[in-house]
Amino acid sequence: MSRIGDNQVLVKVIELTEAADPRLADYVRLRDVNLRKSLESVHGLFLAEGEKVIRRALRAGYAPRSLLLTERRRDALADLEGEVDAPLYVLPEPVARSLVGFDLHRGVLGSFHRKPLPAVADVLAGARRVVVLEDIVDHTNVGAIFRSAAGLGVDAVVMAPRCADPLYRRSVKVSMGAVFTLPYTRLDDWFGGLETLRALDFRLLALTPGPDSVTLGAALSGTGPTDRIALMLGTEGDGLSARWSELADTRVRIPMAGRDIDSLNVTAAAAIACHELLRTAHPAN
């Protein structure tokens, strides 16, 4: 039981003191990537970290399996009582550390049920600006791209089958919860999947530093706010596959200016490209 200010809201919590308690199984060894990938896919769960991000997950309609607070932060989510149908575990800091494998500075974790991925056509309905990720392998990069895309007005993200998971803990954290608010889904078919976008009148722009490309600004010149544009981004390092590059309508590049550095990080390129897409929707900027 805990008291909040003058309102005396009482929150029912479950105090646990053993890291090995089976009710805490969702939170075990958060830095063990292989264990986590297996555990999270078997149980259809994902973890969110920090009060702000957890509130975004709840607002976006994700159902919690449980919430976890350290004693120091035990009141952080107290206002959620009655709105959240899930146990709220409170742990002493050392128990939390032993459970997750590091110091839980933010002191607030949530385990959530995943939702089924929507159909590509549903995600694209009404969308004008979308980002298509081929095989981005780094969770940090996936999260950063979602954050930029969401903040800069992109309507949806479509991912190739092998693109890293946006709901992995690191992606969620770096995205600041943008993975909850920005609609996304995965193509079933890498080889032919882009045809779905083409059939819906999306113009496919492949972002690539290659020589046979036009500047993004030139490619977008004359684009109207309601035109449908799909910006394709490829793997860190190698960029888009030959197949996806060839399927694009236009190969585009971000203008560079030397100093022995001839390419941008994929997240920097994505931010610039999303900013340019937003300019076409609101040309005054």
Place this chain on the structure above:
Amino acid sequence: MSRIGDNQVLVKVIELTEAADPRLADYVRLRDVNLRKSLESVHGLFLAEGEKVIRRALRAGYAPRSLLLTERRRDALADLEGEVDAPLYVLPEPVARSLVGFDLHRGVLGSFHRKPLPAVADVLAGARRVVVLEDIVDHTNVGAIFRSAAGLGVDAVVMAPRCADPLYRRSVKVSMGAVFTLPYTRLDDWFGGLETLRALDFRLLALTPGPDSVTLGAALSGTGPTDRIALMLGTEGDGLSARWSELADTRVRIPMAGRDIDSLNVTAAAAIACHELLRTAHPAN
């Protein structure tokens, strides 16, 4: 001794088999941040990782203290014989792992002497577009900002006294070596240091998501290629200090478009802002 192709270039190398060998002291426990900060500042050294980045450091005139290769990559730098006055150590992979604390996938490390930081006036001489970093604390972010700035034609970087070290291993790696090619220095004085830029006719633009700001596009409207612009970026999370914000000529923002995400990662913001600066130098893009 090792042979390269048909040229029979002979490279003198020193084979070592003990991680505790004092000649390897520069490379010990690379993931121990506190140890490394102390060791690197005491000896005035920094580490570069990977063949491409090491070659960039050499081209930029940094003098190596030594180079380190794993056996699998023993020929990676063989062409440098006669150009590099430093020992080249070759280690079996398990010895390298025991020394640095992880698997050295790239198999190539270099320890270099730092150079004295140039005077602010020297770094700014001839510069038209500069980035000013207040207290960016994360080495990854510093490296990413250097890479974007160098690739997008920024002429120099000026850092506040507490900004994280661009020559820390992680910064160097993420920058892809841009920290070697892009001139930079540090202000001695946080409180009054910006006056140096103002005295040199730089227009100070403070990037901030705050309400009393104009869009970056509007602020740059009418800027000519030879005008001097200093783009100020603040700490992750909190942004620029009140003092630096007040010292700016103009507070600028990157236009956002909702979805519950109201700010960008500092590296995404920096990339977009550098791209916009480049547009003012080459308006056709």
